[in-house]
Amino acid sequence: xxxxxxxxxxxxxxxxxxxxxxxxxxxxxxxxxxxxxxxxxxxxxxxxxxxxxxxxxxxxxxxxxxxxxxxxxxxxxxxxxxxxxxxxxxxxxxxxxxxxxxxxxxxxxxxxxxxxxxxxxxxxxxxxxxxxxxxxxxxxxxxxxxxxxxxxxxxxxxxxxxxxxxxxxxxxxxxxxxxxxxxxxxxxxxxxxxxxxxxxxxxxxxxxxxxxxxxxxxxxxxxxxxxxxxxxxxxxxxxxxxxxxxxxxxxxxxxxxxxxxxxxxxxxxxxxxxxxxxxxxxxxxxxxxxxxxxxxxxxxxxxxxxxxxxxxxxxxxxxxxxxxxxxxxxxxxxxxxxxxxxxxxxxxxxxxxxxxxxxxxxxxxxxxxxxxxxxxxxxxxxxxxxxxxxxxxx
Amino acid sequence: xxxxxxxxxxxxxxxxxxxxxxxxxxxxxxxxxxxxxxxxxxxxxxxxxxxxxxxxxxxxxxxxxxxxxxxxxxxxxxxxxxxxxxxxxxxxxxxxxxxxxxxxxxxxxxxxxxxxxxxxxxxxxxxxxxxxxxxxxxxxxxxxx
Numbered sequence: 001x002x003x004x005x006x007x008x009x010x011x012x013x014x015x016x017x018x019x020x021x022x023x024x025x026x027x028x029x030x031x032x033x034x035x036x037x038x039x040x041x042x043x044x045x046x047x048x049x050x051x052x053x054x055x056x057x058x059x060x061x062x063x064x065x066x067x068x069x070x071x072x073x074x075x076x077x078x079x080x081x082x083x084x085x086x087x088x089x090x091x092x093x094x095x096x097x098x099x100x101x102x103x104x105x106x107x108x109x110x111x112x113x114x115x116x117x118x119x120x121x122x123x124x125x126x127x128x129x130x131x132x133x134x135x136x137x138x139x140x141x142x143x144x145x146x147x148x149x150x151x152x153x154x155x156x157x158x159x160x161x162x163x164x165x166x167x168x169x170x171x172x173x174x175x176x177x178x179x180x181x182x183x184x185x186x187x188x189x190x191x192x193x194x195x196x197x198x199x200x201x202x203x204x205x206x207x208x209x210x211x212x213x214x215x216x217x218x219x220x221x222x223x224x225x226x227x228x229x230x231x232x233x234x235x236x237x238x239x240x241x242x243x244x245x246x247x248x249x250x251x252x253x254x255x256x257x258x259x260x261x262x263x264x265x266x267x268x269x270x271x272x273x274x275x276x277x278x279x280x281x282x283x284x285x286x287x288x289x290x291x292x293x294x295x296x297x298x299x300x301x302x303x304x305x306x307x308x309x310x311x312x313x314x315x316x317x318x319x320x321x322x323x324x325x326x327x328x329x330x331x332x333x334x335x336x337x338x339x340x341x342x343x344x345x346x347x348x349x350x351x352x353x354x355x356x357x358x359x360x361x362x363x364x365x366x367x368x369x370x371x372x373x374x375x376x377x378x379x380x381x382x383x384x385x386x387x388x389x390x391x392x393x394x
Numbered sequence: 395x396x397x398x399x400x401x402x403x404x405x406x407x408x409x410x411x412x413x414x415x416x417x418x419x420x421x422x423x424x425x426x427x428x429x430x431x432x433x434x435x436x437x438x439x440x441x442x443x444x445x446x447x448x449x450x451x452x453x454x455x456x457x458x459x460x461x462x463x464x465x466x467x468x469x470x471x472x473x474x475x476x477x478x479x480x481x482x483x484x485x486x487x488x489x490x491x492x493x494x495x496x497x498x499x500x501x502x503x504x505x506x507x508x509x510x511x512x513x514x515x516x517x518x519x520x521x522x523x524x525x526x527x528x529x530x531x532x533x534x535x536x537x538x539x
Contacts, residue, residue: 334428384432
């Protein structure tokens, strides 16, 4: 079975859907024209981009003029936060975000702190949810931006976005959300949820890598990211990534139209994994909210063992997963998300994230749990922490 | 990212386990950083290490360096074992990625800590051996789930 790959890291990236690939292919060769040129093959490409932009806009209930194509989620996050900070600096220099954001948001905020901005990092509860009262109490007259992620990439917790949007609107503060993990998985309505800016990425949803978008509500002042051309309403110049745009739009269109079935399939596998792990592996803790949770996310901490060891052993069985252990990040600290939900360091080191897709089968899920049981037992038999625990509890 | 030797020692670690009534036991590292090594030594009357076992909480490199360290000290005298450096452990494993060098330091410290315990138990002084740092953090409360 080790020859077969069981891919359970769909929050890291996904394979390109065959329909998306098929839609992209002509744009590499015969339809290669620069969309800004005047002749027919270029005009066709310009139209294709317009159609793609409209399709993307529909998926979040907005209009095409508010969609700006970027190179991906990290770029969208950087652009939204830096450019809004710059554009609204006269109003104030205070930004509110959460402690469990992706580094594309956190490191951007840290960068702004070095340039005269003040940032409030909201706590989260043990399930990773932000506290709306703390959020509202943190708003000051000089607050210009709230940035809270739609759903967390590690523990899958889905934040109360509509409520945050309402608070932001009431106080006249811009609201940005990093929806890289939630896009096409959760229902997103930027109008109903009062979202002013939203980041998303192509390769998490069955589209290609190197493409994403930023939704910017009409009327929001935001500085251009790249100067030098009329593309993206002059805000992000440069010849469009035509194949990427076509592929992402196709993948997004399909994912949204199939959302109900995909979600049902994923939840079934997710809940099966959670139920079996909780029943069959002792000293395991589910991280993230049980209910307000992405359909494809499973995240456990296994006490007394370390995440990287688990990943290497899973890889030996053909299973791709990820961990919040320090050893997988290149630093000595485990994941900031797991620390923010209050896990002690040594338990955060033993975390494992499995993110399934609608293609994942129950047989694969069972194989993963069976393998995991064996691996956890083996690593615990080698662990001095487990040895001490057993001796102390005799 | 790991050499074949590291992978071999990680997947088939040598000398995992405990020694009952060991001559010396040393535990080093810190759960906070994600690495704890415990080394058990069985030393005969001629100060020769007859047996060595380990238990490790940590990444692939931590397990592999522990395993290699036990292989290196077995059959050595106490004084020879004291001279085993982290460099020697790394070389024996055909190298480690730069971010994992601290794991090999831990292996060296684990040997020293076990030797220190042996020396203390037997009331002897081993030339060139310093008291190991103990930062395992056992005072930390265990949380129940």
